[in-house]
Amino acid sequence: MDNLQPKLQAVAADELRNRLAAILPAHSLIEETEAQRPYECDALSLYRELPLFVALPETVDQAQAVLRCCHALEVPVVARGAGTGLTAGAMGHPEGVLLGLAKLNRIIKIDPVARTATLQPGVTNLAISAAAAKYGLYYAPDPSSQIACTIGGNVAANSGGVHCLKYGLTTHNLLSIEMLTVEGERVTIGSPGLDSPGLDLMAVITGSEGLLGIAVEITVKLLPQPELARVLLAGFDSVRSAGDAVGAVVAAGIIPAGLEMMDALAIQAAEDFAQAGYPRDAEALLLCELDGTVEEVDQHIAQVSNIFSAHGATSLRISQDEAERALLWKGRKSAFPAVGRLAPDYYCMDGTIPRGQVSHVLEKISQLAEQYDLRVANVFHAGDGNLHPLIMYDGSDPAQIRRAEQFGADILDLSVAVGGAITGEHGVGLEKLNQMQTQFGEAELHLFEDIKIAFDPRLTLNPGKGIPILKRCQEYRALPGKHNHG
Numbered sequence: 001m002d003n004l005q006p007k008l009q010a011v012a013a014d015e016l017r018n019r020l021a022a023i024l025p026a027h028s029l030i031e032e033t034e035a036q037r038p039y040e041c042d043a044l045s046l047y048r049e050l051p052l053f054v055a056l057p058e059t060v061d062q063a064q065a066v067l068r069c070c071h072a073l074e075v076p077v078v079a080r081g082a083g084t085g086l087t088a089g090a091m092g093h094p095e096g097v098l099l100g101l102a103k104l105n106r107i108i109k110i111d112p113v114a115r116t117a118t119l120q121p122g123v124t125n126l127a128i129s130a131a132a133a134k135y136g137l138y139y140a141p142d143p144s145s146q147i148a149c150t151i152g153g154n155v156a157a158n159s160g161g162v163h164c165l166k167y168g169l170t171t172h173n174l175l176s177i178e179m180l181t182v183e184g185e186r187v188t189i190g191s192p193g194l195d196s197p198g199l200d201l202m203a204v205i206t207g208s209e210g211l212l213g214i215a216v217e218i219t220v221k222l223l224p225q226p227e228l229a230r231v232l233l234a235g236f237d238s239v240r241s242a243g244d245a246v247g248a249v250v251a252a253g254i255i256p257a258g259l260e261m262m263d264a265l266a267i268q269a270a271e272d273f274a275q276a277g278y279p280r281d282a283e284a285l286l287l288c289e290l291d292g293t294v295e296e297v298d299q300h301i302a303q304v305s306n307i308f309s310a311h312g313a314t315s316l317r318i319s320q321d322e323a324e325r326a327l328l329w330k331g332r333k334s335a336f337p338a339v340g341r342l343a344p345d346y347y348c349m350d351g352t353i354p355r356g357q358v359s360h361v362l363e364k365i366s367q368l369a370e371q372y373d374l375r376v377a378n379v380f381h382a383g384d385g386n387l388h389p390l391i392m393y394d395g396s397d398p399a400q401i402r403r404a405e406q407f408g409a410d411i412l413d414l415s416v417a418v419g420g421a422i423t424g425e426h427g428v429g430l431e432k433l434n435q436m437q438t439q440f441g442e443a444e445l446h447l448f449e450d451i452k453i454a455f456d457p458r459l460t461l462n463p464g465k466g467i468p469i470l471k472r473c474q475e476y477r478a479l480p481g482k483h484n485h486g
């Protein structure tokens with residue numbers, strides 16, 4: 001990457017290596033280039049960078065010692081969970097240490113009375129619900145990557161998922177975080193109670209993308225499993241009708257557990273992959289999950305069916321049992337890998353728009369697809385207005401890569417232009433740094449910068465990501481003896 005700096009001088013790198021080797025067992029320190037390759041990118045493989053060292057601590061004490069050592073040597077540290085992020089947020093820094101937290105994967109405690117789970121950061125999202133199931137509980141935020149992504153990464157990205165429309169994003173389901181500061185101090189943010197004293201640092205830390213500290217213990221809320229959940233699948237002959245039906249469901253006062261939309265290309269890809277029985281002839285489909293008591297679900301299924309029919313649904317199917325419900329979701333949850341079969345590469349965008357702008361934005365996206373001569377499949381968290389256009393390209397063709405990147409940037413600009421946001425749930429990372437200046441004015445960016453500097457004055461935590469460091473970075477760079485980070 002052009003904006004990253006040359007590696008530390010050899011002497012400093014040797015010192016760093018020796019100190020890390022004294023902290024970590026040999027198998028937890030990865031030095032060889034080929035062994036580091038799995039860590040050179042996250043799921044946005046357009047951006048790749050090898051770190052100086054990959055450190056994989058097995059205890060919080062080891063993670064703490066790594067941070068202390070990096071702080072003493074002013075070495076950049078990039079936290080990494082499972083590396084499923086889609087914004088190059090967990091991509092390593094060539095002068096720094098990639099701090100992989102996946103080995104910190106212990107479920108510390110499930111408290112069925114308080115309905116909480118206390119977790120190390122490397123516990124996968126799906127493992128939380130699996131462990132809570134025996135108490136009739138589950139963890140609501142459910143990114144499609146939940147089989148792999150970690151709770152530490154979910155906190156850092158403030159991740160969402162199908163169930164976030166009704167049950168909130170990660171931030172709404174957290175109680176407390178134990179965090180290591182850049183200096184390696186262990187601090188507690190939040191509390192088991194509903195209201196914590198002091199400034200609400202939870203709100204600052206959640207979604208902070210490894211820029212402010214490293215989460216090492218997380219306590220989340222658990223919810224009782226609903227008595228019943230059913231999914232309604234509806235096909236439509238236009239994206240506009242499906243978009244209007246989404247608005248009508250919410251306007252009727254129904255908050256579904258999930259409300260997802262896919263366009264024709266996404267339907268074909270998902271159906272080829274999952275054989276879920278999606279209507280292949282539809283231009284758009286909606287998947288709407290209703291949960292609650294049996295009476296509530298029955299009533300809502302009837303209401304939503306009527307709304308979909310009134311908006312011209314061309315087909316309607318209601319899941320009859322858990323197996324059918326899982327099958328209907330399988331298509332949606334595997335839509336990304338399914339689209340991966342249509343082209344050598346795809347670029348997954350993530351912007352949020354007001355619900356009422358869905359058809360306008362989709363029309364613009366298909367115009368852009370023609371302009372850039374690239375295909376695009378659209379998958380949405382429709383209830384939240386969160387878009388995931390999947391731009392298909394061939395990564396062996398540099399011209400296509402450039403067109404895909406520009407196409408993606410145009411979609412983000414368009415999201416802002418219609419009153420939306422440059423990020424729905426994937427964060428900013430390296431990918432959306434330029435668009436931060438489309439979304440925010442200088443005054444806001446300087447406030448973000450001030451917060452970053454308050455936590456990390458030397459700018460060594462995940463440098464070059466998340467917040468475009470404006471003026472302060474120039475000042476910082478001008479100081480004698482400082483490295484030239486991000």
Ligand SMILES: Cc1cc2nc3c(=O)[nH]c(=O)nc-3n(C[C@H](O)[C@H](O)[C@H](O)COP(=O)(O)OP(=O)(O)OC[C@H]3O[C@@H](n4cnc5c(N)ncnc54)[C@H](O)[C@@H]3O)c2cc1C
Binds near residue numbers: 043080081160
């Ligand atoms: C197929 C697919 C589907 C996806 N679906 C969704 C979806 O539905 N919803 C959604 O929100 N996202 C989705 N994502 C994106 C991604 O899975 C989420 O952002 C997830 O939270 C990342 O978790 P991770 O453990 O892989 O984090 P990583 O990718 O390793 O890291 C993500 C960011 O968090 C930081 N970080 C990681 N761990 C810590 C820690 N312990 N402390 C501080 N900072 C840390 C990293 O530095 C980086 O900036 C999807 C990705 C894929 C590939």
